[in-house]
Amino acid sequence: MSFTGQSATGPEESSNAQAATHGRDSLRKAVVVGGNRIPFARTGGAYTKSSNQDMLTAALDGLIARFGLQDERIGEVAAGAVLKHSRDFNLTREAVLGSALSAETPAYDLQQACATGLETVLGLANKIKLGQIDSAIAGGVDSASDAPIAVSEGLREVLLDLNRVKTLPQRLQVLSRLRPKDLAPDAPNTGEPRTGLSMGEHQALTTAQWKITREAQDQLAYNSHRNLAAAYDAGFFDDLLTPYRGLTRDSNLRADTTLEKLATLKPVFGKNLGAEATMTAGNSTPLTDGASTVLLASEEWADAHELPKLATVIDGEAAAVDFVHGKDGLLMAPAFAVPRLLARNGLTLDDIDFFELHEAFAGTVLSTLAAWEDEEFGRTRLGLDGALGSIDRSKLNVNGSSLAAGHPFAATGGRIVASLAKMLHEKGRVDGRPARGLISICAAGGQGVVAILEAF
């Protein structure tokens, strides 16, 4: 394969980056106090009748209960959903009003596909660092069960025109434009508008391009289930999760799955590629419903409220790739964002103690790792002397990730930030420096958002 195009970090950008680093030193810290999410449920399961607002409110109320935030005026709450009803135009503010927080807590919605949750954390952390707010709640929610269904374009135009005309004959004339096919509803799909391909089909291209084997994907899926189940058994989620609608664990988790069982599943994506299809329902995330929240604060606010300080939000970076013309895979943006973020912070992959690479598909994680290990990709696409490097796999998604937990799009960022913050806090220091974690989340539209957290 050949890679062309500009380097990820040119000389100019490096010097700017250094200036940015120095600037950051004078800012105050934004700390992760903790988090709360509801268990994630496979679509059509326990949360079939729950709206985004219901679930986000439940996640908020659990956070409020955990940290005693009743009647507290939080600096700002930001959350979002990928699949949104038009009535959810003020989703987060409505959830705040339905929660035990002070009604004087402002809120805004944010939407960046699957990166929504992580981007709310980064945006709010920046406001805290700048001194604009002292406390914040970041979050995300998604329901594929309670998805919005729109009327067809034809019906929509007729209805709008009907509202504009005044007389009965005019109305009848507008109505006469209706055709039976206009009455069919327009359901949402996860296909990319510019390619018409689903995310899974896109990833199948990338998986094949990087020659990721079925066995490697199944192994990653198996590890995810095993690690998540072990984390539950160890009580890791006791202060990260509040049950909801009878669910006490993520319903997608298969604690008893085996490599043999995963090997029996039939491929579902990439069946027309010519190459062997390797992506199954077992090594791809299912559609999921759920919500997550993260409490962020300045050190002073956390201290004044006698709350824990688990981790510091160090830095974040977004990237996007040109998948439309096939230059890069749809979900490969983090492969570019991470090297840029590491360089700006003077770090290498070896300086990271926990890698939280969101498992949209096992193939996504493995393609990203393969790209980082690839000499040519490193030279031609990342502008490095060679490969970015490889990671110690024992540091990867140690408490499971989306393949096991499920992936309610906008809720994944909050899940990862809260879990990683707790892991970093428990780890404490490594070689005399704070333990460090890297988060990478790919998103629709060829985007990716990544972040670094450190133990406080």
Added chain:
Amino acid sequence: MTDKYTQFVSRGIGKDVAKKLGLPQPVVLRRYQPGQPLVPGPILVQGSSDSADELAAALLSWDLDVRRHAVPREKLGAIILVLDELARPEDLEGPVLAAAASIRDLSPNARVVTVSRTAAGAPGPASAAARQGVDGLLRSLAKELRAGATANGIVLADGVTTTSPSALGALRFFLSARSAFVDGQFLTIASGEGKLPADPDKPLAGKVAVVTGAARGIGAAIARTLHRDGATLVVVDIPAAGDHLAAVANEVRGTALQLDITREDAGQRIIDHAVGRHGRLDIVVHNAGITRDKLLANMDPDRWNSVIAVNIAAQLRINEALLASEQFRNSPRIVSVASTSGIAGNRGQTNYAASKGGVMGMVRATAPLLAERHGSINAVAPGFIETEMTARIPFATREVARRLNSLQQGGRPEDVAEAIAFLAGDAAGGITGEVLRVCGQSLVGA
């Protein structure tokens, strides 16, 4: 939560029908509301000792309407029978028969409280007989009272005055509507420890309290009651009950701690959370409990062990952590929830009754360990309480169970919570190692 039968026979035609047929006639009990009068009428203090005078003076200082002599046909809110100087059984006659003349003048939901001394500390057989006589007298009178009136007794250890903080605290509790479902019971005042709260409507102001098993039922009621009385709450329950727990935490403006209390480190986690988040720890209420009923002949290790582990072993382990902690030294209070099953036994509940009997044994033996830090530990033993759990008992069994007490009805979770809130307060410092039943004077296990 008042059962339908009680509502039906409390007024109108239902009242007449029940009376004619000789059916049980439970009344809707007067329950505590902040700011309400302590008792529903004047208080008659019977007894000629100096301490009776001192007690009457104390009640007057609470702005109560106090009588030292009965006024014929005046409705009374309470009769206090001061019997602290009995030398022989014959001494009972004077004050008891004087009080008898006023029994018919008691208002609905009135109170009779005896104040006597422990038989164990009596100087001779005759005084022991007299003191022990109060026990039978009081319990019988409780069964004779009607219309929500109750009779309870305060028993003073030697050297403890009628106006010691806990004697007055217990008197206030028994007189008030907080003790609505406590009937035919005694509280022993072991010492002059404790102090009366500055504001009787906020007796727990400034305290940090932990309640286990707080997600629902009696535990949630305890959390609400302690919050109403001014405490800051840490509510604890198993992670699987976290959604209900969060709702309770948000209602009582406290914090939720999802924790399996059978964990080895549960005690330390509770201490760390309370001290870390709220700066101190004053009160621990061991409420979490489970039932796994089975006849002993059919008992399996799972059922037996899980009940023992949650209901008593966890309490013992948490108490060890509390006793070892420097953070639990400032007049701390522990209150455990026992059960009348642990006293009277219950078919199909050998495991549960063993665990609840264990709670009572534990409480007695732990009391001396808390004494040097001015702490106290007590248990409350609920009888038939209207909860989600008892609502699942088959109708006929439930109907019989809830009528088998002097008040002819089931108690409410709040009734248990009120007793716990009293024992968790500063005023209960002189009461320790005791088991207080909240059972409406249940006929079983008396």
